[in-house]
Amino acid sequence: MKVAYYPGCASHGIAKDVDIATQLIAKDLDLELMEVDDWNCCGGGFMDDKNEAVHASLNLRNLEKVEKMGYDKMATPCSVCLNSHKVAADKYENDPVLKEDVDQRLKDANMEEYDNGVESEHFIWVLIRDVGIENIRKHVKRPLTGIKIGTYYGCQLLRPSNVMGFESAFNPHSVMDLVAATGATPVAFPMKTACCGFPLMGSNPPVALKMANNILSSARNEGSEMLVHPCSLCHLQLDVTQDKIQRQFKQDWRLPALYITQLIGLSFGYTPKQLGMSKGSIEYLRSRGIS
Amino acid sequence: MEKKEYDAVILGGGLAGLMAANIVAAAGFSVAVVSKVFPTRSHSAAAEGGIAAYMMGNSDPNDDPDFMSYDEVKGGDYLVDQDAAELLSKKSGEIVSLLDAWGAPFNRQPDGRIALRYFGGQTYPRTRFIADKTGMALLHTLFEHSTGFKNIEYYNEYYVLDIVKEGNNVNGLVAMEMKTLNPIYLKSRALLIASGGIGMMYKHTTNSYINTGDGQGIALRSGVALKDPEFVQFHPTGLYPSDILISEAARAEGAILKNNKGERFMAKYAPHKFDLAPRDIVSRSMTIEIREGRGFEGGYLGLDLRHLGKKYIIERLALAYDAAKNFSGVDASEEMIPVRPAQHYFMGGIDVDTTGTNHDLNGIFSAGESACVSVHGANRLGSNSLLETVVYGRETGNTMVEFLKTHKNVETNSNVEPIIDAAYAYIKRETGEHFGVLTEELRDIMWDNVGIFRDNDKLAEAVSKIKDLRVRARSMYVTDKTSNYNTELFNALETRNMLDVAYTMATAALNRKETRGAHFRDDFPERDDKNWMKHTITYLAGDEVKISYKPVTYTRWKPEVRVY
Amino acid sequence: MEEKEITVNIKKYNDKDGAFWKSYKLKADKYTQMTEVLRRIKSEQDPSLAYRASCHMAVCGSCSMKINGIPSLACRTIALQAVDEKNEINVESMDYYPGVRDLITDIDVFYDKMYKVMPRLIADESVLMGENEQRMTPENQTEVWKFQECIYCGLCVSACPSVKEDEQFLGPAAHAKGFRFIDDVRDTKKSERLDLLMDSAYRCTSCYMCYEVCPQDVQPVIAIKKTKNYLDQYKGNTPITIMARKHDDTVENLIETTGKIKESTLFLKTFGFGEAMRDAIDMLKSGKFKYAFEKDSNVKNMNEIKNMMGEKK
Incomplete structure (x- = not known):
């Protein structure tokens, strides 16, 4: 099974061991982790403190990349990245004032309006729901x-x-x-x-x-x-x-x-x-x- | 015992009390606000739909304040004092502007001006609103505004015991800190009673648990009169079965009442105004439908919002939608909301004039639901209760300022020990009647006998039963002997107040032999202007309710037949 | 209507006996609110039971308590929806606030925090004199109203981890209240308000607990984040805001230039050389120092990032 995979900055930096371990067990469980094309930092927890619209735009960019790759889900090992993408998509859907600002930014970057086509998920949700606890147990x-x-x-x-x-x-x-x-x-x-x-x-x-x-x-x-x-x-x-x-x-x-x-x-x-x-x-x- | 002295003491931290507190404090006088709850818990918060106001330049071009007064007078079935109604209309626009200046976030029109919508009984749309939590938003606005005054002191979670008199002058009140049961004597020359309504004496009510007629009760015991206590409003759309209010805003936005045949039955009872006829008419019509077998099992009717669409419902009627969903498990965009009438408002109250002054006791004032000015007469229109609290809260505040300028606090301290002893007696007594039994009996009697449809037999029975309950209440006791937030004691004290007020209500209802507004007598189904175009004035003297009358003030509107 | 017998376990408390659990059995139907459950326990079984309740429609904020461990309004909780498989419900008072009696706590500390944020609109003098009218767009009204919907129930503060550890944090509700005025075009005291709120805003740990427990969906954490959005306009400096400024500017700069965050650069710029070195030593000891040199590729299409991050539209 192929899964769009968003590692996040930390797991490609000083929390590298998160990525290492995740990649290892994914292979055993026949999960092919497809790294999101040219992904960017979601700014989770910080960028929305600076500017909510910039924050939302950065997250939607990742989700649009996933959509272009042909997936409707994006898994991440990081709860902050997860929260960041999910809250950004939620605000974009429910806050018309913010949406207007974000849409302009996406346009400036030659990107499309986001159509909410991708669900962000935590890697453990994929493990529990798609791989299944029983299946994991078999690999122990x-x-x-x-x-x-x-x-x-x-x-x-x-x-x-x-x-x-x-x-x-x-x-x-x-x-x-x-x-x-x-x-x-x-x-x-x-x-x-x-x-x-x-x-x-x-x-x-x-x-x-x-x-x-x-x-x-x-x-x-x-x-x-x-x-x-x-x-x-x-x-x-x-x-x-x-x-x-x-x-x-x-x-x-x-x-x-x-x-x-x-x-x-x-x-x-x-x-x-x-x-x-x-x-x-x-x-x-x-x-x-x-x- | 602790004693503090102020220029003015205000009983009640709802809209009327806080408006007056802001006005009196702004004039530089010291104010104590006494409430058994933190101010934002007051029942004003539960008012949903809005506040009626004619705003110059921001109203229907055909509207004017006279139309508004006329609507009030007709809505109140001509028991309204017309000078009071005119004052209410005239000041409605400026009071909304003042609330706006103090920060109330009224819903807006695209050009930034305050938005408006229709409410029951209005000739033109006048209701200003803040989503459907208008009361809450205004209450918070006034409370938050008051935090800017250093000369307002709050006694939150203090329960009032009784008024202190010295001769014919007010000399403050005695309250009890609920946390400790320590009594406190708050001495003042001016006392405003703004303690709200009486709903808890009815089995079915939209009111908060705290609405127990405390202000009216202490007033009666101090020789202050209640005016028109027979007039009680039943709101058509209490949510079944919890009796939570589904705002009239729902019908104002297009919701329709339907019976079990799917008929829009209001077409039969109010062929012009349909579902937006005044509340007394709609509540009676609903009761007839249910009584004649056209209600749903369990005794309710349907409020249909489905045609409005989910998005619109959630945008404009969020509270109604949430209430139906959370408290009745109904998604109003897919099913009808189950509703039935429930007690909602007390038109009667402490007898005051248009300045908020009561003339039985020197220094006593009242405003809001606890008062009867009377602007609502025999039936209140929607959006007028909030308006009354702030307009008359301010008028009364101004009156108090003038009073304070020309009067000094009574020099002597009164003996308040008997007041405190009477309260502690419930704790000291080891056996007797329990408040829970008395309250439940009272709630049944009031609902069954002093309700939407009344007659001589029901009312006579009510009077005699309440009389008996009052006797039994003298031996009331509480099982909890601690002084550690003893809520049982306060429930007993509330029961005492409810019984005193209920007694005058039932007596006055038995006495008024006509049908007018919300007072509907099966045995006298017509309005009788010749004999009954007058206010009832009731005093409580021991076991007896003394009834006298006051004329209704007319300015320009002659009584006419009330059809909608 | 179909009724079910339920057991309600209430953690009672009084000065004399301390805390103890007591169980009550009663029947409830599918509409019975927990406020009604408590009222019936009080009037039929235990008159001494103490709790606060007023409107029973979630606008007065009186009946805050923990139901099955979850900070809740009793009126918003339907008994039969809250029971476990044994038809039991556990009810106790809110965390954090000192207990007074049974389910009643002393929440003065909550009110005090609210008072600290100047919780009232200060309009222009000309408006107060009645010379000018105030206008406000429907969009502005919507946002102000969102944060004004707080009902002073105190649940967010009772559940907030930062409030417990940091007395100087104003807490979620007060921040929502404070921001509601910053956000209101009719108010005239924006810079005073930023002085009151900015330092405290950076004492929030953004854990979304307040968002979760708020019965009015006020989303206080979002109000805090929106307050932080004003950091560039804020003129004051406190140790907290100085550090936050360094940290957030570095984050922004890293994203602007590479599209990603390098934690090692971030540590260095935020904490300064000394502290970052201590961190480096810890990393060395842990064997993870090598990760500090992990070099992920920058975003290739940096134009997209730069254009998105341009000035506020």
């Missing part, structure tokens, strides 16, 4: 039995639910279902849908780090050994940035954070190194007998 060569994984959703994947549309914003279970498929034990925790604080890193880092720490602590308090999340930017915030959190809160523990396809990749038999994981995660998994 190394069940991660006994490992307790905090299942984190974050904000952008779920909210606003009337725009995102895949699952309940308060009682989601997509990540849990995927974690269960790997044989690991999913652990729900109170702050599973709270924000990791990444968007505040560019303006108010102390509070951003506090929020990240809240997530990690909440997962740990419920007995998680590791955390799994669905977002390239959560990955930046919860993986390497943990060093900063440790310093700020003088903490002596770490909770290794994996991107969801990294965990699935592990169960498919790939090594932590092949999946591009950070040293902290590699070391922890080694201590649990996984390498």
Whole structure:
């Protein structure tokens, strides 16, 4: 099955491991990821702070490229990119004043009016709905039995639910279902849908780090050994940035954070190194007998 | 006990109270606004359709304020004081401009001027609106405007116990902080009662849970008269079964009432105005249809919006659409909305003149639904309640300013202990009647006997039953003995107020032996101008309601037959 | 009408006994609102039950609480739609605000935030004197009304993660209110309002929780983003806005020149050399430093990007 694929800047940059792992498991699952032609940054979470119309235009450009490639869906591994494209398309449809501005911009760039022909989707939605949990389970060569994984959703994947549309914003279970498929034990925790604080890193880092720490602590308090999340930017915030959190809160523990396809990749038999994981995660998994 | 002194105390944080508060504060006087809820929770927020206004240069070219007054007078079945109606019409345009200047985001015409639409009983379209949440938007506008005054202090979630009098002068009121049950004496020489309506004494009402006639109750107990308390409006389109209001805006925008045969039955009862005839006429027609078996099972009729199209419905009637969807599970663009009449408005109220002054007690004023000026007479037209609250809220505010300039606060503090003891008695008593039982009985009696169709037997029964309930209420007690936001105590105090007000309503209704506007007597089905073209004035004296009369003020319109 | 027996578990609270759960059974039909459920519990089973409710049609904002863990208005919640497979519903008071009694919380902190944004229109003097009329396009009215629809229910603030961690954040509702006036052509205090709101706007983490829980669809987070759109016009400087300016300008510049974001450049420009170096050391330690040199291709058709990003139309 071919899927239009929007990697997003982070997964082609310092969250490269998100892309690495996603590409690996996609191949195993016979998903052919067709990278969106000449895609651009969606500006998710920031460009709409500068200028809503520019933001919407940038996102619609990607969606038009997907349409030209002949697809009506675009999958991304990044919740922020997902949210960005979905909210932009929603505003374009429902805000006539914004639409007028956007249409002019698209025209200036010799592009057409967007006809809402492409649905943005999260890569995990494709996994659950199109590939199927059972099918994923069949590919598991190394069940991660006994490992307790905090299942984190974050904000952008779920909210606003009337725009995102895949699952309940308060009682989601997509990540849990995927974690269960790997044989690991999913652990729900109170702050599973709270924000990791990444968007505040560019303006108010102390509070951003506090929020990240809240997530990690909440997962740990419920007995998680590791955390799994669905977002390239959560990955930046919860993986390497943990060093900063440790310093700020003088903490002596770490909770290794994996991107969801990294965990699935592990169960498919790939090594932590092949999946591009950070040293902290590699070391922890080694201590649990996984390498 | 805590005591604070102000120039004016205002009971009620709805539109009338806040308008007056803004006016009095702008003149430099200190104001306390006392409400059992945070001001934006007041029932004004529930007014949906709009506010009627003749605006010079922005109205139908054929319209003028006299047409508007005429509509009010005829709509109110000639019980309207015509000078009051004329004042209301004359000031309608400027009050809307003032609200606009204070920030109310009225819907606009393409050229940027304030938009307008038709409402029931109007000769020309005059209703100005803010989507279909006009009341909420205006309430927020006035509340937010008031946050600019340092001399307005809010006592939110304070429950009024009674008025404090010294001789024939107002000397403030006593209230109780709901969170702690601590009493507070708020002393002032001017007291405005702007506490809204009485809906909760009816089993079916569009009113908020908080509308329990508190202001009218404390007024009656202080020897202040209620005028025309027999006149109660039943709104035609309460959503079945929750009685949530489906705004008249729906019919103004073209919705049609239909019976179980699919007939537009209003053609029979109001061959010219159809579904937009005044509310008393539509509600009675609906009741007849249901009574004669042409309603749907469960006792309701259909409000058909389907021909308006989904987009238009959502744009113009968002609240009605949402209400039908959320509270009755009906998509109004695909199905008819189930509706039935429900209590909606109290035309009667504290007896005041066109300045908002009551003459029973020196220093007492009233405005809005708690008052009876009377601009609505025997039946209120749609879009006129919001108008009354702000026009008369401002008139009364101005009157209070003049009063405050020429009067000083009473020097002595009154003894308020008996007021507080009476409230605490409900907690101290260990056995007796429970408020829940009394309230439910009252709600049934009022709906069944003092409702849309009335007669001597029903009303006489109501009077005797309410009399009995009032006796039983003297031994009311509450099971919750804590002083920690004891809502049970406040429910008991509300029941006391509702019973006092209901008693005057039923008595006055039994007394008025004619049919006029919303007061429909099966045994006297005609209007009787010869004997009954007069206001009822009721005082509560112990177990007795004392009735007297006041003439209706005429300026130019002679009574005529009321057909639509 | 068909009725079903349901169990309502309510987390009660009073000063003397603290918090405890209590269950009530009653019958409900498919129209029964949670406000009606509470009213009936109070009048038939437990008169001491304390909660706020007024209009029961979602315009007064009184009956805010958590129903099955979801910040909700009780009146907007139909009992039979909210029950779980065992026909149970859990009801508790809102998060964040101090509890007073049962479902009643003290939301003064919410009101205080609202008061801080000068929540009133300041029209031109000539309008107040009645010398001039105000006009407003229908489009402007629509947008102002969207953000004015807030009913002070407090749900967004109770659920906001930034409010909990940052006292200086005004919170979603106050921002929607504040922006409603910035956006109103009739108002005369735009620059004062930006002074009140801009720093706080950058304390929002854009998690869309307020958008999710708002019963009026006010979308406060969008109001915050629209406020940030005015950063270029804002003359003031706070540590927060200085950093945000650097960050957002860098993002914009990167997209304008390459069509994509390079996080490493962004870190360097936003946090400055020192902090970026600390990050680099963390990256080195984690073994991910190599990703900092990942070089994705720039967008090929940069003309499209540049033309789209041109001046506001």
